[in-house]
Amino acid sequence: MVIPQTHRAVFALAMVLKTIHAIDNGLALTPQMGWNTWNTFACNINEDTILGAAKALKKLKLDEYGYHYVVMDDCWSLHQRNATGYLQYDPVKFPKGIKHLADEIHAMGLGFGMYSSAGKYTCGRYPGSLAFEEKDADLFAEWEVDYLKYDNCFNDGQSGTPLISFERYEVMSKALNRTGRPILYSMCNWGEDSPWDWAPTIANSWRMSGDIINVFDRYDDRCPCEDYICRLPGHHCSIMNIINKAAPLGQKAHAGAWNDLDMLEVGNENLDYEEQKLHFTIWAMVKSPLIMGHDITHTSDQALEILTNKDIIDLSQGKWGIGYRSYKKTNSQLWLQDATDNSGNMVIALINNGEKDDEFTIGFEDIFLDEWERRKAGYKVKDLWTKDDLGVIEKKIKIKVKRHGIFVGRMEFAGDPKIKPRAKKFHADPDEL
Numbered sequence: 001m002v003i004p005q006t007h008r009a010v011f012a013l014a015m016v017l018k019t020i021h022a023i024d025n026g027l028a029l030t031p032q033m034g035w036n037t038w039n040t041f042a043c044n045i046n047e048d049t050i051l052g053a054a055k056a057l058k059k060l061k062l063d064e065y066g067y068h069y070v071v072m073d074d075c076w077s078l079h080q081r082n083a084t085g086y087l088q089y090d091p092v093k094f095p096k097g098i099k100h101l102a103d104e105i106h107a108m109g110l111g112f113g114m115y116s117s118a119g120k121y122t123c124g125r126y127p128g129s130l131a132f133e134e135k136d137a138d139l140f141a142e143w144e145v146d147y148l149k150y151d152n153c154f155n156d157g158q159s160g161t162p163l164i165s166f167e168r169y170e171v172m173s174k175a176l177n178r179t180g181r182p183i184l185y186s187m188c189n190w191g192e193d194s195p196w197d198w199a200p201t202i203a204n205s206w207r208m209s210g211d212i213i214n215v216f217d218r219y220d221d222r223c224p225c226e227d228y229i230c231r232l233p234g235h236h237c238s239i240m241n242i243i244n245k246a247a248p249l250g251q252k253a254h255a256g257a258w259n260d261l262d263m264l265e266v267g268n269e270n271l272d273y274e275e276q277k278l279h280f281t282i283w284a285m286v287k288s289p290l291i292m293g294h295d296i297t298h299t300s301d302q303a304l305e306i307l308t309n310k311d312i313i314d315l316s317q318g319k320w321g322i323g324y325r326s327y328k329k330t331n332s333q334l335w336l337q338d339a340t341d342n343s344g345n346m347v348i349a350l351i352n353n354g355e356k357d358d359e360f361t362i363g364f365e366d367i368f369l370d371e372w373e374r375r376k377a378g379y380k381v382k383d384l385w386t387k388d389d390l391g392v393i394e395k396k397i398k399i400k401v402k403r404h405g406i407f408v409g410r411m412e413f414a415g416d417p418k419i420k421p422r423a424k425k426f427h428a429d430p431d432e433l
């Protein structure tokens with residue numbers, strides 16, 4: 001068959017577009033899920049704590065809900081590289097070595113995550129990978145690592161513009177690719193230099209803010225920014241602080257390339273039941289990686305109920321676009337998610353960040369933003385936390401939401417299918433551009 005010249009050009013262009021819009025390692029086509037050592041153990045990790053966590057994850061059957069990666073964070077190595085410049089694992093913490101640990105985790109059907117920093121040192125002052133990217137990537141591949149969390153500490157001033165940061169993180173992306181082993185590349189540069197603009201072509205996910213803390217909402221000078229453009233990302237960022245920064249950024253993410261709102265605080269102390277449900281829901285809707293951080297060997301029934309809500313996990317892993325915010329008022333926010341299956345279905349989520357239980361009315365004009373026809377249809381609504389069927393609703397919906405809580409409703413088109421209004425999408429997929 002002879003392809004006409006013009007068609008050939010278009011075809012070639014399409015192939016180029018397809019390969020340049022995302023890192024091409026075939027991973028994180030839906031946001032990655034798993035568990036990370038840091039929030040429970042910090043530097044006190046060893047083979048037993050990590051395998052204990054992996055076993056707990058299996059015992060709770062969390063893998064069946066999608067939680068796949070067991071990620072070892074900082075403090076696994078010795079303070080010196082060896083004579084030929086390779087990282088060395090701490091033989092006291094890992095008497096049988098890292099490859100053995102990876103083998104054990106693989107034998108459970110799980111993926112194994114590793115940690116380093118795009119700096120001279122890691123955040124815990126162990127050797128970082130800056131200027132050693134190829135050696136470190138080769139070693140990680142030899143150990144059969146499946147995932148790299150790559151931090152930003154001690155970067156020797158190699159930040160300050162998007163291009164400087166991009167080039168520093170790109171080196172590891174290429175080094176990982178060169179190993180031939182698909183390794184999920186999870187960038188952790190805290191939103192510095194707007195990674196959503198340049199990370200999608202080199203990484204599977206990028207942190208978009210300073211580190212999370214298990215506080216619902218507060219100002220904290222350690223996390224001074226209220227906005228996503230931020231000179232000092234910091235740490236101790238509250239749940240609402242991160243949500244507010246993340247709201248406009250969904251448009252920059254797509255399959256294989258996600259905004260990372262940081263690890264989950266579900267199951268940790270201090271957040272109440274309502275706050276944890278709100279936190280988990282928004283992380284799922286905006287398609288952040290869902291990486292647990294609690295002491296998984298002591299998972300409460302309540303935390304397990306939240307982490308295994310299949311309807312909410314479906315917002316992350318299923319056929320839904322990336323969630324976006326319709327409005328932000330003093331005490332409430334409305335978030336939306338469009339189905340990607342042409343059903344015209346929607347998810348609506350009302351955050352009550354005020355200090356009392358309250359009643360809210362959501363008008364269809366705030367749900368179907370630019371879609372005048374769709375406002376006229378009726379929708380069957382199911383509450384995805386209580387599982388209550390709320391019947392068919394038209395024009396507006398009235399709901400009660402607890403203090404610091406969230407209402408999440410899945411809206412199914414319930415009009416005459418013959419006159420079903422066409423659904424428009426808030427964000428276009430890169431594949432459709």
Ligand SMILES: *[C@@H]1O[C@H](CO)[C@@H](O)[C@H](O)[C@H]1NC(C)=O
Pocket residue numbers: 019023024025026176177178179180181182183
């Ligand atoms: C490396 O990159 C190429 C080109 O983007 C891609 O086709 C290949 O699958 C990648 N390999 C790995 C192991 O990520």
Ligand SMILES: *[C@@H]1O[C@H](CO)[C@@H](O)[C@H](O)[C@H]1NC(C)=O
Pocket residue numbers: 082083084085086087139
């Ligand atoms: C340094 O570590 C690497 C990777 O484990 C190993 O292949 C190499 O032999 C080590 N070099 C020395 C001098 O021990």
